[in-house]
Amino acid sequence: xxxxxxxxxxxxxxxxxxxxxxxxxxxxxxxxxxxxxxxxxxxxxxxxxxxxxxxxxxxxxxxxxxxxxxxxxxxxxxxxxxxxxxxxxxxxxxxxxxxxxxxxxxxxxxxxxxxxxxxxxxxxxxxxxxxxxxxxxxxxxxxxxxxxxxxxxxxxxxxxxxxxxxxxxxxxxxxxxxxxxxxxxxxxxxxxxxxxxxxxxxxxxxxxxxxxxxxxxxxxxxxxxxxxxxxxxxxxxxxxxxxxxxxxxxxxxxxxxxxxxxxxxxxxxxxxxxx
Amino acid sequence: xxxxxxxxxxxxxxxxxxxxxxxxxxxxxxxxxxxxxxxxxxxxxxxxxxxxxxxxxxxxxxxxxxxxxxxxxxxxxxxxxxxxxxxxxxxxxxxxxxxxxxxxxxxxxxxxxxxxxxxxxxxxxxx
Numbered sequence: 562x563x564x565x566x567x568x569x570x571x572x573x574x575x576x577x578x579x580x581x582x583x584x585x586x587x588x589x590x591x592x593x594x595x596x597x598x599x600x601x602x603x604x605x606x607x608x609x610x611x612x613x614x615x616x617x618x619x620x621x622x623x624x625x626x627x628x629x630x631x632x633x634x635x636x637x638x639x640x641x642x643x644x645x646x647x648x649x650x651x652x653x654x655x656x657x658x659x660x661x662x663x664x665x666x667x668x669x670x671x672x673x674x675x676x677x678x679x680x681x682x683x684x685x686x687x688x689x690x691x692x693x694x695x696x697x698x699x700x701x702x703x704x705x706x707x708x709x710x711x712x713x714x715x716x717x718x719x720x721x722x723x724x725x726x727x728x729x730x731x732x733x734x735x736x737x738x739x740x741x742x743x744x745x746x747x748x749x750x751x752x753x754x755x756x757x758x759x760x761x762x763x764x765x766x767x768x769x770x771x772x773x774x775x776x777x778x779x780x781x782x783x784x785x786x787x788x789x790x791x792x793x794x795x796x797x798x799x800x801x802x803x804x805x806x807x808x809x810x811x812x813x814x815x816x817x818x819x820x821x822x823x824x825x826x827x828x829x830x831x832x833x834x835x836x
Numbered sequence: 837x838x839x840x841x842x843x844x845x846x847x848x849x850x851x852x853x854x855x856x857x858x859x860x861x862x863x864x865x866x867x868x869x870x871x872x873x874x875x876x877x878x879x880x881x882x883x884x885x886x887x888x889x890x891x892x893x894x895x896x897x898x899x900x901x902x903x904x905x906x907x908x909x910x911x912x913x914x915x916x917x918x919x920x921x922x923x924x925x926x927x928x929x930x931x932x933x934x935x936x937x938x939x940x941x942x943x944x945x946x947x948x949x950x951x952x953x954x955x956x957x958x959x960x961x962x963x
Binding site: 610611632633634635680681684708719728730742743744745746747748 | 901
């Protein structure tokens with residue numbers, strides 16, 4: 562089945578969310594997986610689906626940022642020096658009853674997105690791939706494998722920011738969360754939002770990004786891990802100075818796209834293929 | 837009277853309905869609760885709200901996902917289980933009784949024919 566990639570120019574928060582919501586709506590009729598990677602035109606605070614303006618802590622300045630509410634759950638994200646991806650996977654089983662000719666005969670190759678098992682597999686497949694790539698860069702990356710949520714029906718008991726929370730499939734470096742994600746599962750398909758924190762934001766400077774950790778590596782760390790050749794090949798990791806401001810958005814976008822495409826194709830054994 | 841899963845009708849999106857006296861009591865199945873896991877928030881409809889069969893009437897958030905809930909019937913919401921929001925853990929141990937979500941005065945009982953029997957639903961979810 563066809564998988565579609567779109568890499569979009571930076572846009573406003575409202576535009577970004579409208580595009581993602583339209584992608585999910587289209588899953589009712591479109592059998593293609595759609596992967597979108599994008600940035601935000603200005604620092605923007607996106608609230609989780611059930612978060613409200615009144616939830617924004619009053620002792621910080623996030624309230625002055627542009628704001629949107631995501632269709633996906635979880636905590637708020639300061640989109641500044643970060644990349645966002647959205648992934649829509651149509652609910653194959655729903656489509657099966659509507660147009661059987663579009664569905665392969667092997668039931669195993671048509672997972673039912675919209676329910677937990679296959680949907681959680683998407684988290685793991687993507688994040689394991691990213692973890693491996695981050696480890697290739699010499700970073701102590703791993704899945705968090707812990708959960709900070711309090712399951713008592715009271716969202717207010719959780720940290721306001723997504724990157725202050727932990728769920729088992731979040732990616733951490735030295736215990737610090739650098740990639741988080743959340744889903745919306747409808748009868749027509751799955752929307753997954755992911756946020757890859759590249760560098761600490763002035764609006765949330767207690768959170769560190771991937772580059773903050775990379776810049777902390779010593780030359781010995783780099784040589785010892787065989788990182789130099791790997792990184793040079795990927796044209797991502799350039800030292801000295803290459804990772805300093807300005808952030809090389811194009812290279813990190815390419816890095817993310819390459820890893821997401823590879824992880825998705827591997828996870829689904831080629832069921833979806835990017836053209 | 838205790839409701840058992842065998843007495844219910846189901847949507848393929850995992851909501852159940854128990855119809856008596858023209859009123860449908862509606863909730864989500866044990867399978868759905870298990871699939872969602874770790875529920876943290878639920879947005880309920882309001883009394884008086886009109887709902888349509890197959891359309892969203894509320895949403896539930898688990899640790900990593902938001903999922904809409906779809907009404908099995910068309911009609912007016914006459915009662916909502918407001919207590920459920922603050923004790924979602926009830927859904928894990930009693931989704932068919934204490935875990936009911938809303939009651940709807942059914943506008944068209946012929947729609948019930950589109951819902952799945954317990955046997956068919958059980959076959960669908962593979963349990």
